[in-house]
Amino acid sequence: MKPFRDLIPFDKAREILLAHVPELKDKENVELTQAVGRVLAEDVRSPVSVPPFDRAAEDGYAVIAQDTFDAGQYSPVELEIVGRINTGEYKKIRVEHGQAVEVATGAMLPEGANAVVRVEDTEKEDTKLRVYRAVHPGFDVAPAGEDIKSKATVLKKGELLMPSKIGALAAVGIANVNVYKKPEVAILPTGDELIEPGAALVPGKIYDVNSYTLSSVVLENGGVPKVYGYVRDNVQDIEEKLKQGLKHDMVVFSGGSSVGERDLLVQVISSMGKILFHGVQIKPGKPTWAALVNGKLVFGMPGFPTSCLNDAYQFLVPALRKMAHLPPKREITVKAKMSRRITSTLGRQQFFTVRLEGDIAYPAYKTSGAITSLANSDGYIIIPATVDLVEKGEIVEVHLWR
Amino acid sequence: MKPFRDLIPFDKAREILLAHVPELKDKENVELTQAVGRVLAEDVRSPVSVPPFDRAAEDGYAVIAQDTFDAGQYSPVELEIVGRINTGEYKKIRVEHGQAVEVATGAMLPEGANAVVRVEDTEKEDTKLRVYRAVHPGFDVAPAGEDIKSKATVLKKGELLMPSKIGALAAVGIANVNVYKKPEVAILPTGDELIEPGAALVPGKIYDVNSYTLSSVVLENGGVPKVYGYVRDNVQDIEEKLKQGLKHDMVVFSGGSSVGERDLLVQVISSMGKILFHGVQIKPGKPTWAALVNGKLVFGMPGFPTSCLNDAYQFLVPALRKMAHLPPKREITVKAKMSRRITSTLGRQQFFTVRLEGDIAYPAYKTSGAITSLANSDGYIIIPATVDLVEKGEIVEVHLWR
Numbered sequence: 001m002k003p004f005r006d007l008i009p010f011d012k013a014r015e016i017l018l019a020h021v022p023e024l025k026d027k028e029n030v031e032l033t034q035a036v037g038r039v040l041a042e043d044v045r046s047p048v049s050v051p052p053f054d055r056a057a058e059d060g061y062a063v064i065a066q067d068t069f070d071a072g073q074y075s076p077v078e079l080e081i082v083g084r085i086n087t088g089e090y091k092k093i094r095v096e097h098g099q100a101v102e103v104a105t106g107a108m109l110p111e112g113a114n115a116v117v118r119v120e121d122t123e124k125e126d127t128k129l130r131v132y133r134a135v136h137p138g139f140d141v142a143p144a145g146e147d148i149k150s151k152a153t154v155l156k157k158g159e160l161l162m163p164s165k166i167g168a169l170a171a172v173g174i175a176n177v178n179v180y181k182k183p184e185v186a187i188l189p190t191g192d193e194l195i196e197p198g199a200a201l202v203p204g205k206i207y208d209v210n211s212y213t214l215s216s217v218v219l220e221n222g223g224v225p226k227v228y229g230y231v232r233d234n235v236q237d238i239e240e241k242l243k244q245g246l247k248h249d250m251v252v253f254s255g256g257s258s259v260g261e262r263d264l265l266v267q268v269i270s271s272m273g274k275i276l277f278h279g280v281q282i283k284p285g286k287p288t289w290a291a292l293v294n295g296k297l298v299f300g301m302p303g304f305p306t307s308c309l310n311d312a313y314q315f316l317v318p319a320l321r322k323m324a325h326l327p328p329k330r331e332i333t334v335k336a337k338m339s340r341r342i343t344s345t346l347g348r349q350q351f352f353t354v355r356l357e358g359d360i361a362y363p364a365y366k367t368s369g370a371i372t373s374l375a376n377s378d379g380y381i382i383i384p385a386t387v388d389l390v391e392k393g394e395i396v397e398v399h400l401w402r
Numbered sequence: 403m404k405p406f407r408d409l410i411p412f413d414k415a416r417e418i419l420l421a422h423v424p425e426l427k428d429k430e431n432v433e434l435t436q437a438v439g440r441v442l443a444e445d446v447r448s449p450v451s452v453p454p455f456d457r458a459a460e461d462g463y464a465v466i467a468q469d470t471f472d473a474g475q476y477s478p479v480e481l482e483i484v485g486r487i488n489t490g491e492y493k494k495i496r497v498e499h500g501q502a503v504e505v506a507t508g509a510m511l512p513e514g515a516n517a518v519v520r521v522e523d524t525e526k527e528d529t530k531l532r533v534y535r536a537v538h539p540g541f542d543v544a545p546a547g548e549d550i551k552s553k554a555t556v557l558k559k560g561e562l563l564m565p566s567k568i569g570a571l572a573a574v575g576i577a578n579v580n581v582y583k584k585p586e587v588a589i590l591p592t593g594d595e596l597i598e599p600g601a602a603l604v605p606g607k608i609y610d611v612n613s614y615t616l617s618s619v620v621l622e623n624g625g626v627p628k629v630y631g632y633v634r635d636n637v638q639d640i641e642e643k644l645k646q647g648l649k650h651d652m653v654v655f656s657g658g659s660s661v662g663e664r665d666l667l668v669q670v671i672s673s674m675g676k677i678l679f680h681g682v683q684i685k686p687g688k689p690t691w692a693a694l695v696n697g698k699l700v701f702g703m704p705g706f707p708t709s710c711l712n713d714a715y716q717f718l719v720p721a722l723r724k725m726a727h728l729p730p731k732r733e734i735t736v737k738a739k740m741s742r743r744i745t746s747t748l749g750r751q752q753f754f755t756v757r758l759e760g761d762i763a764y765p766a767y768k769t770s771g772a773i774t775s776l777a778n779s780d781g782y783i784i785i786p787a788t789v790d791l792v793e794k795g796e797i798v799e800v801h802l803w804r
């Protein structure tokens with residue numbers, strides 16, 4: 001009985017995994033007000049020009065630029081004010097030589113005019129306007145289509161809809177948009193010992209943590225968690241729950257993957273699909289496996305909350321984000337000094353949680369069973385598989401949880 | 403007519419602003435599955451110990467450690483197997499000297515036992531167990547309360563509920579939690595020229611962008627956007643809409659704050675509350691103002707989409723996050739080389755948008771009216787108010803939008 005004959009390195013496991021993650025093609029139509037953070041599922045071309053008409057870029061007077069060429073600070077040109085156009089108004093006025101129309105910023109330029117003289121470069125007396133500055137044609141005019149041309153591609157399929165992109169869609173008048181559907185992730189904690197938070201504890205049982213941490217990670221990374229009841233440790237229940245889980249886009253089991261007599265889960269999955277890897281050179285998370293069943297990704301994560309959540313960050317997040325067409329999560333790291341010497345297991349890449357106080361990193365790790373190893377930490381350091389010791393005072397790179 | 407007599411520096415504006423942002427006290431009770439990203443509104447103490455009982459940390463045999471002291475690789479100690487406890491089971495078995503009880507990882511330790519011998523250090527033959535390794539008391543036992551002690555403070559008021567913290571709450575059996583309510587932000591674009599995306603364009607009108615970008619920014623930063631119809635440029639409508647807006651926690655106007663004849667908004671607000679600042683030494687965003695009306699923060703942002711969205715990132719986000727008890731947004735920056743020389747206005751801190759290709763930053767800025775100045779950019783560089791030129795090839799720090 002030698003478990004995990006084929007432990008593979010972390011990078012290899014992640015590479016295999018990502019090579020097998022399908023990018024979902026399903027779309028849904030959402031209102032623009034709800035589209036932030038979603039991913040565009042098709043190219044969007046503009047049905048209009050933005051701005052839709054030549055408009056004034058400043059408060060002032062629409063003029064024929066040529067009329068101002070002789071104007072100067074001490075030699076004003078005099079024009080006749082023949083009307084006013086407010087922002088949002090449409091007026092059929094035409095500017096002829098010697099004339100000016102008062103315009104507000106954003107107002108449609110009247111026909112005939114080709115420039116705007118700013119209000120501060122003028123003096124008004126009844127309908128007489130003195131212009132103290134020469135302007136060239138196009139001055140302070142935002143021409144139609146300056147921002148976006150009609151029929152131009154505004155955004156491309158696959159773009160993440162940040163606020164500015166939402167703005168570009170609004171600008172061309174789009175109120176609904178096709179985005180990729182969020183991947184649904186079935187969450188299936190296994191174990192006869194689990195009871196739901198909120199229920200009363202009974203001897204031998206513990207509260208389920210993994211449904212909640214996994215759901216949270218899924219929510220934070222563009223997925224929809226689907227939490228099922230607990231999978232009991234028998235073949236029939238595993239098969240039944242797996243069948244339910246496979247209705248969704250990805251399935252995550254937790255627990256049931258250590259090497260004991262009752263390790264049924266991996267056996268059942270092997271018989272139904274293809275194991276991509278089983279056993280990774282990491283700590284925590286050694287017994288992690290991933291499989292493809294009916295073309296869908298199925299994960300097996302350790303039952304210990306800290307191991308499971310670390311696995312979620314290291315494997316589930318990149319897989320889910322790829323599936324959802326989201327860019328990889330940006331890691332935020334800071335440098336810190338290790339508060340004391342820590343040892344690690346050769347041959348296992350360790351994710352070691354730390355708490356930061358100023359630029360000192362204190363170990364937050366208690367035991368792999370302890371959720372507080374994570375909950376009381378600010379991030380983790382990675383100790384490579386080839387390193388068994390981090391010295392006190394050594395500079396480490398802390399990967400922050402947020 | 404000299405506008406913006408009291409332009410203040412950006413840092414000063416932000417400082418004044420943050421000094422006047424109230425932290426909301428209202429709480430709401432949410433299910434743990436929905437609590438990720440929220441902020442805890444009270445300390446949480448554990449009603450239980452985690453684990454709730456001494457449990458096996460590995461698959462193996464619960465023993466009295468003293469019975470194994472003479473065991474060695476070539477001199478096994480023989481014990482009698484008197485039962486088995488599965489994970490999640492409660493059995494009233496007592497281990498006496500010379501006895502062992504088979505246990506699975508996570509199973510409750512039987513009475514009398516004080517250590518676990520791992521399965522790989524044993525050999526089983528019917529009910530005979532040969533132990534090949536001495537273990538000390540407590541070996542591979544996770545004692546009750548090892549992770550979290552009963553009545554201990556698990557999480558403190560004000561903590562951001564990341565997945566690991568959600569896990570700690572689940573571990574102590576908490577299914578619902580009191581969090582701070584999300585601030586509601588009334589969004590009030592002003593201007594007679596605005597029409598809603600989805601509607602048909604008519605001459606002189608443009609599509610409203612700011613409702614959509616502002617809503618998106620609010621959603622991304624822990625707030626609830628409340629979008630109202632467009633504020634028309636007259637005193638009555640401004641007063642009426644402001645009254646509606648003040649039912650929420652913060653009010654954001656956009657448009658109507660440049661210095662023109664029709665700049666009614668600032669006048670109306672001044673008469674109803676206290677202007678905190680009006681005019682900031684930034685580009686874009688110079689005409690920005692903030693006020694307190696009935697103790698509530700009211701913003702006036704420029705109507706130009708790019709200026710408005712930049713303002714949202716620079717002023718609204720920090721204010722909203724403080725109000726929501728969220729930590730400041732983490733800025734992600736990268737170094738890049740400027741593709742060409744760019745000029746800036748002395749006396750104005752410029753937020754200049756750029757597009758990244760490899761380590762080269764290309765200007766993305768078109769005009770302050772162009773939403774594509776932002777939508778086609780990856781981030782922005784800050785050109786200080788005292789700098790009027792960035793040379794081609796100069797190393798700049800790009801603040802990424804995500």
